[in-house]
Amino acid sequence: MSHTLTRVPAFLKRWAAPVGLCLGLSLASLSHAQEGGEIVIGGSIPMSGVFAFAGVGIHAGIGDYVKMINEQGGIAGRKVSYVPEDTGYKVDVSVAAFKKITSQNTVNLYYGDSTGFSKTINPELERMGNILMTGASFATEINDPEKFPAQFLVGPDYTEMFGILLKYIANEKPGATVAFVYSDTEFGRDPIETSRKRAEELGLKVGAEIMTPPGSVDVSTEVLKLRRANPDYTIFHGYVLAPIPEFIAQGKQMGLKSRYMGTFWTMDNSTVMKMGENADGFMGVMPFRYYYDEEEAPMLAKIREMRPEYQSTAYMQGFMAAMLMTEAAKRTLEAGKELISANLKASLQSIQNFDTGGIIGIPISVKGNSVPVGRIYRADYAAKKMVPASDWIVLD
Amino acid sequence: MRIATAKESYQLDEALFDSATQRTWAVLLGVALVLYPFLASDYWLYLACLVSIHVASATGLNILTGYTGLVSLGQAAFMGLGAYTVAVLEHYFGTMFLFNLLAGGVVAMLGGIVVGIPSLRVKGLYLAIVTIAASFLAHFLFVNSGFTGGTGGMTVPPAQVFGLALDTSFRIYWLIVPVTVLMVLGAANLFRTRIGRAFIAIRDRDISAEVLGIPLLRYKLLSFGLSSFYAGVAGGLWAYFFRVVTPESFPLIMSIFFLAAIIVGGMGSILGGILGAIFMTMVPEVLRIMVGWLPIEGDTLQYVAPVRTIVFGLLIVGFLIFEPHGLAEVWRRVRRFFHLWPFRN
Numbered sequence: 001m002s003h004t005l006t007r008v009p010a011f012l013k014r015w016a017a018p019v020g021l022c023l024g025l026s027l028a029s030l031s032h033a034q035e036g037g038e039i040v041i042g043g044s045i046p047m048s049g050v051f052a053f054a055g056v057g058i059h060a061g062i063g064d065y066v067k068m069i070n071e072q073g074g075i076a077g078r079k080v081s082y083v084p085e086d087t088g089y090k091v092d093v094s095v096a097a098f099k100k101i102t103s104q105n106t107v108n109l110y111y112g113d114s115t116g117f118s119k120t121i122n123p124e125l126e127r128m129g130n131i132l133m134t135g136a137s138f139a140t141e142i143n144d145p146e147k148f149p150a151q152f153l154v155g156p157d158y159t160e161m162f163g164i165l166l167k168y169i170a171n172e173k174p175g176a177t178v179a180f181v182y183s184d185t186e187f188g189r190d191p192i193e194t195s196r197k198r199a200e201e202l203g204l205k206v207g208a209e210i211m212t213p214p215g216s217v218d219v220s221t222e223v224l225k226l227r228r229a230n231p232d233y234t235i236f237h238g239y240v241l242a243p244i245p246e247f248i249a250q251g252k253q254m255g256l257k258s259r260y261m262g263t264f265w266t267m268d269n270s271t272v273m274k275m276g277e278n279a280d281g282f283m284g285v286m287p288f289r290y291y292y293d294e295e296e297a298p299m300l301a302k303i304r305e306m307r308p309e310y311q312s313t314a315y316m317q318g319f320m321a322a323m324l325m326t327e328a329a330k331r332t333l334e335a336g337k338e339l340i341s342a343n344l345k346a347s348l349q350s351i352q353n354f355d356t357g358g359i360i361g362i363p364i365s366v367k368g369n370s371v372p373v374g375r376i377y378r379a380d381y382a383a384k385k386m387v388p389a390s391d392w393i394v395l396d
Numbered sequence: 397m398r399i400a401t402a403k404e405s406y407q408l409d410e411a412l413f414d415s416a417t418q419r420t421w422a423v424l425l426g427v428a429l430v431l432y433p434f435l436a437s438d439y440w441l442y443l444a445c446l447v448s449i450h451v452a453s454a455t456g457l458n459i460l461t462g463y464t465g466l467v468s469l470g471q472a473a474f475m476g477l478g479a480y481t482v483a484v485l486e487h488y489f490g491t492m493f494l495f496n497l498l499a500g501g502v503v504a505m506l507g508g509i510v511v512g513i514p515s516l517r518v519k520g521l522y523l524a525i526v527t528i529a530a531s532f533l534a535h536f537l538f539v540n541s542g543f544t545g546g547t548g549g550m551t552v553p554p555a556q557v558f559g560l561a562l563d564t565s566f567r568i569y570w571l572i573v574p575v576t577v578l579m580v581l582g583a584a585n586l587f588r589t590r591i592g593r594a595f596i597a598i599r600d601r602d603i604s605a606e607v608l609g610i611p612l613l614r615y616k617l618l619s620f621g622l623s624s625f626y627a628g629v630a631g632g633l634w635a636y637f638f639r640v641v642t643p644e645s646f647p648l649i650m651s652i653f654f655l656a657a658i659i660v661g662g663m664g665s666i667l668g669g670i671l672g673a674i675f676m677t678m679v680p681e682v683l684r685i686m687v688g689w690l691p692i693e694g695d696t697l698q699y700v701a702p703v704r705t706i707v708f709g710l711l712i713v714g715f716l717i718f719e720p721h722g723l724a725e726v727w728r729r730v731r732r733f734f735h736l737w738p739f740r741n
Contacts, residue, residue: 045697047697047702048701048702048704048705052702059697059698060698084697085684086684086697086700086701086704088705091638091645092638093680095442095638096439096442096443099438099439099442099565100439100684102438103438104439116640116642116645119549119551119640120638120639120640123554123563123639127563127564141548184539185547185644186547186548189546189547
């Protein structure tokens with residue numbers, strides 16, 4: 001029996017995988033060639049995990065805007081390239097993705113997936129000095145140009161969202177009672193303290209502040225608290241969907257007269273309609289128009305051309321993020337300046353009375369690190385759509 | 397069996413690296429660890445530091461679960477205690493980083509001893525449930541203690557060494573990796589001593605261990621204390637590495653991550669802890685790189701991302717089906733192949 005003949009294939013079988021992996025890893029560490037002159041938008045996008053519903057939309061939004069701008073010739077003649085990585089909404093994976101993308105490309109614009117990531121990467125951004133960053137976060141903490149000089153928010157921060165809601169309530173029903181229902185997370189607690197003061201300044205009474213554990217299912221005790229306060233308006237924050245439907249359903253059973261409102265992440269059409277019949281009349285603040293808005297909006301028409309099926313509010317957020325980032329880059333290059341964070345941020349803050357093509361209904365201005373504008377939308381369950389319930393409100 | 401390794405004294409028999417071959421490999425590993433930061437890009441340095449921190453924590457959990465048989469789902473909570481201790485000390489007192497790391501370890505150790513007290517009455521899965529309480533207690537403490545920055549958490553200034561700030565992956569590598577190496581060597585050494593053997597006896601049959609004269613409560617608490625000390629130091633390193641600690645940074649799922657790491661790596665062996673931590677941290681990243689090579693055109697990230705997670709899960713399940721003793725056993729089999737070559741077994 002010739003053992004050598006039968007042992008060679010066995011030997012290969014044993015070694016193929018490890019050798020292949022080693023070769024692969026060493027090849028991977030060679031960074032791929034720089035496409036000269038491209039402006040790179042890097043992205044830590046939560047395509048899987050708890051935030052996947054938003055991540056998929058954001059990814060499509062940024063991708064579509066980049067495609068559109070490249071069709072129009074890019075920025076100052078340079079093409080824009082979008083380099084995303086999936087992070088599963090975990091901070092350490094997000095940072096790893098950031099490091100991977102920035103080591104393989106010269107990145108000037110970045111989209112981060114969470115408030116945690118934005119805070120963690122801030123010192124690194126300051127050290128690198130050539131990136132302007134935004135993301136899925138609307139955290140009030142980040143709306144601070146001193147502490148976060150290289151970052152901005154694509155819309156109002158959570159405190160400003162509450163501010164818009166409270167301004168609307170004060171207009172509709174002066175002296176009304178409001179209740180805040182929020183989750184016991186950083187996300188949930190973010191705007192509550194300042195909003196309580198804001199409500200009192202506007203002459204509104206804060207009847208109850210109800211905090212629930214983030215994943216709670218049974219909210220009967222909290223609904224009782226709500227009944228005791230008997231507010232005219234209840235604002236939910238820190239949730240995507242659950243436990244809002246439970247609150248509304250039980251509230252209706254108890255005959256509560258309250259109108260219910262939510263903040264950005266609750267406001268997608270599909271999310272609100274999941275509440276069933278109780279969704280009817282649900283209101284909230286939206287910085288952007290919805291995909292199906294009938295009003296005159298050239299950019300929305302273009303989006304509807306590119307994407308015949310409904311695109312979520314996360315898509316709008318990603319689209320606007322790309323729009324603002326590329327506008328900042330465009331202004332920097334047109335002024336003949338280098339693409340470093342200081343210049344990019346100055347260009348961003350020079351965005352005043354800017355026409356977004358109808359994604360936001362009025363010309364917008366960047367104030368500090370945010371764009372404090374929004375409109376109240378109301379759910380029309382019969383039409384399965386969100387309809388505008390107010391004019392565009394701008395905070396100063 | 398390796399040839400020509402007969403020992404002539406107990407001391408030589410117990411040595412951690414007991415043959416010239418092993419010592420050579422150990423020296424080569426040391427040289428590789430020293431050269432690595434000069435050759436690796438920022439991304440690979442970041443991953444090396446992250447793997448190191450996970451190795452330190454997994455080794456601690458291995459002491460508790462692998463060697464003493466006390467299943468614990470509180471490892472992330474103890475890391476959180478260590479991380480917050482470092483953050484608070486840096487913020488309010490600005491003390492030296494080595495002191496802060498030790499203090500983090502001690503605070504986590506005290507937490508671990510408190511959580512370990514039920515271990516005298518409950519065993520196995522019931523003890524695991526009790527340790528879950530550690531996560532919730534720790535989260536409550538982090539959110540509601542006035543000095544820990546509430547739900548927003550705290551930022552940690554970089555560790556300072558003679559005025560030099562350790563604020564890049566390259567610089568902090570020289571803090572994280574030596575500390576991890578020391579901790580791993582310490583753990584390996586522990587199991588040559590009486591204490592280590594007592595732990596193993598408790599795992600194998602704790603009633604017999606008690607009959608043999610091992611005071612159960614003292615040694616079980618010691619095991620909890622040691623493993624949470626490791627977690628605390630790893631958490632402190634984590635704080636200096638990420639520079640932001642929030643109550644949501646150390647969720648229960650992180651404890652499950654470490655438990656999975658030692659199960660996949662091989663419980664009850666130091667090498668298993670190391671391999672398991674490397675596997676759990678690196679495989680998702682390696683899968684990401686491998687997917688990047690596939691000649692897929694257009695925008696497929698949306699479909700590829702969940703597929704990566706599925707493949708990772710399948711790999712874990714696959715390893716456990718085909719090698720229940722974990723990666724350490726695979727390693728030993730490969731080594732045996734080399735020792736016995738050209739013989740088969």
